[in-house]
Amino acid sequence: MNILYTELMFEYIKPFKTREVMSINLQPDNFSLETTTLWSFPDRGKWATHSGDFRGNWSPYIPRNIILRYSIPNEWILDQFVGSGTTLVEAKLLGRNGIGVDVNDSSLIKSKTNLKFDYNENIRIYLLHGDARNLNFIRDESIDLICTHPPYADIINYSVDNGRDISLMQFSEFIIEMHKVAEEAYRVLKTGKICAIMMGDMRKNGNVIPLGFKVMECFLNSGFKSKEIIIKEQHNCKSTKFWIGKCSDFLLIAHEYIFVFEK
Numbered sequence: 112m113n114i115l116y117t118e119l120m121f122e123y124i125k126p127f128k129t130r131e132v133m134s135i136n137l138q139p140d141n142f143s144l145e146t147t148t149l150w151s152f153p154d155r156g157k158w159a160t161h162s163g164d165f166r167g168n169w170s171p172y173i174p175r176n177i178i179l180r181y182s183i184p185n186e187w188i189l190d191q192f193v194g195s196g197t198t199l200v201e202a203k204l205l206g207r208n209g210i211g212v213d214v215n216d217s218s219l220i221k222s223k224t225n226l227k228f229d230y231n232e233n234i235r236i237y238l239l240h241g242d243a244r245n246l247n248f249i250r251d252e253s254i255d256l257i258c259t260h261p262p263y264a265d266i267i268n269y270s271v272d273n274g275r276d277i278s279l280m281q282f283s284e285f286i287i288e289m290h291k292v293a294e295e296a297y298r299v300l301k302t303g304k305i306c307a308i309m310m311g312d313m314r315k316n317g318n319v320i321p322l323g324f325k326v327m328e329c330f331l332n333s334g335f336k337s338k339e340i341i342i343k344e345q346h347n348c349k350s351t352k353f354w355i356g357k358c359s360d361f362l363l364i365a366h367e368y369i370f371v372f373e374k
Contacts, residue, residue: 121210121237121238121239121248122219122223122237122238122239123235123236123237124223124226124227124236124237124238125227135158135159135160136158136159137158137159137204137228137230138158138159138204139156139158139171139172139175140158142172142175144176144179144180145176145341148339148340148341148342149341149342149344150172150173150176150341150342150343150344150369151343151344151346152170152172152173152343152344152346153346155170155171155172155346156170156171156172158171159171159200159204159228160196160200160224160225160226160228161197161200161225165194165195165218165221166267167194167260167262167267167269168194168195168197168260169197169260169309170197171197171200171201173260173309173343173369174190174197174198174201174202174258175201175205177256177258177305177307177369177371178198178201178202178205178207178256178258179205181256181304181305181307181371182207182255182256182305184205184206184207185206185207185208185233185234186207186208186255186256187207187208187209187210187253187254187255187256188202188207188208188209188210188254188255188256188257188258189209189210189212189249189254189256189257189258189259189299189300190209190210190211190212190257190258190259190260191211191212191213191241191243191246191257191259191292191295191296192212192213192243192259192260192261192262193211193212193213193218193219193222193238194213194218194221194222194260194269195218195221195222195225196211196221196222196223196225196226197225197260198211198258198259198260199211199222199226199236199238200225200226202234202236203226203230203231203234203236204230204231206231206234207234207255207256208234208235208236209234209235209236209237210236210237210238210239210249210254211236211237211238211239212238212239212240212241212242212243212246213238213240213241214240214241214242214243214270214273214275214276215269215270215273215276216240217269217270218269219238219239219240222238223238226238242275243259243261243277243292243295243296244288244291244292244295245291245295246295246298246299249299250299251298251299252298252299252300252301252302253299253301254299254300254301254304255301255304256300256304256305256306256307257296257299257300257305257306257307257308258307259307259308259309260308260309261277261289261292261308261310261326262277262278263310263311263312263313263322264277264278264280264281264282264285264313264322265278265279265280265281265285266311266313277289277292282313282315282320282322282325285322286325286326286329289325289326289329290329290332290333292329293329293330293332293333293335294333296330296333296335297330297333297334297335297374300374301374302374303373303374304373304374305338305371305372305373305374306330306335306371306372306373306374307369307370307371307372308326308330308369308370308372309343309367309368309369309370310322310323310326310327310367310368310370311323311345311364311366311367311368312364314361314364317360317361319364323367323368323370324368326370327340327368327370330370330372331372334374335372335373335374336372336373336374337370337371337372338371338372338373339369339370339371340368340369340370340371341368341369341370341371342366342367342368342369343366343367343368343369344365344366345364345365345366345367
């Protein structure tokens with residue numbers, strides 16, 4: 112069944128072969144499925160087209176774990192904050208169909224580049240310039256798994272003046288908009304299926320702002336049930352060295368949350 116109102120609204124990412132991509136390892140050398148609620152990946156993972164050159168993207172070990180645990184081959188995976196395409200690269204490698212949405216053209220260009228490798232011709236991958244708060248181009252209850260990594264309010268800005276970019280919003284406005292994101296996620300996801308997101312906290316004037324739990328409330332208030340709360344240890348944060356020695360009166364935030372919701 113075609114889950115989209117029209118596939119013409121999306122750009123289909125056709126597989127193609129390049130000497131550079133075909134010469135690299137398309138699967139991780141050592142991988143085992145996580146079995147506890149504490150995840151730590153000191154080696155962020157560099158198989159296939161994955162890299163850490165897109166600021167704020169998550170380790171491919173995270174969507175790999177989520178996709179393998181909560182979906183089966185040929186199902187449809189949605190990442191409505193697609194960024195550099197990490198989630199969809201893993202969907203493609205694991206035999207799942209994927210839809211990536213982002214408000215920023217630069218992110219979609221990066222995703223398109225990362226997704227252009229020849230692997231499993233039967234899998235369909237689509238990208239669309241769109242807004243996570245309005246997924247009206249996707250039918251109700253048509254997605255098998257949502258696996259996404261939204262921005263953490265305005266900690267990292269992914270554009271300069273894009274009015275639809277929630278990475279430009281401060282805490283209060285960001286939470287209001289994330290509730291809209293949660294409502295759309297609930298609408299497009301099939302009943303009984305999983306929505307997994309990663310979110311971190313903020314600090315302002317020396318005090319912690321519990322951004323993670325506030326976002327969790329958005330999803331719970333939209334009808335989701337809390338299935339798992341995973342603590343993900345943070346590694347290789349570029350600002351860590353700057354703050355060491357400057358934070359005698361507070362602790363550095365070294366964790367993020369992976370919230371796993373069930374509809």
